[in-house]
Amino acid sequence: MTKREIVNKIAKKVGLPQQLVKRIIEELLGELREALVRGERIEIRNFGIFRVKVMRPKTGRNPQTGESISLPAKKKATFKPGKLLKRIVS
Numbered sequence: 001m002t003k004r005e006i007v008n009k010i011a012k013k014v015g016l017p018q019q020l021v022k023r024i025i026e027e028l029l030g031e032l033r034e035a036l037v038r039g040e041r042i043e044i045r046n047f048g049i050f051r052v053k054v055m056r057p058k059t060g061r062n063p064q065t066g067e068s069i070s071l072p073a074k075k076k077a078t079f080k081p082g083k084l085l086k087r088i089v090s
Contacts, residue, residue, distance in 0.1 A: 036077055046084040053078045 003025065011021040032050065035042050042050040057073045081089070 044082075046082050048079055048081040048085055050077065050079050052076070 007022045011018040055074050060071045
């Protein structure tokens, strides 16, 4: 499902113009993005939790030469579904 499809469905359900719904959704996603950049945890009840997880550095291997290389630590955005969402999807 794309953002456009979400906008169309919500606009039809609530009877608002698509442009307004699109702007609201873009603002919501922007706020979520900014919170993750700041390293904040985002909890949406009955849906799930978004957070940034710091991955530790690790040793990798170059597949062509077999040489060991050091991979630096990195940050990764994660999502953990809430109990209700897990139950509905399962």
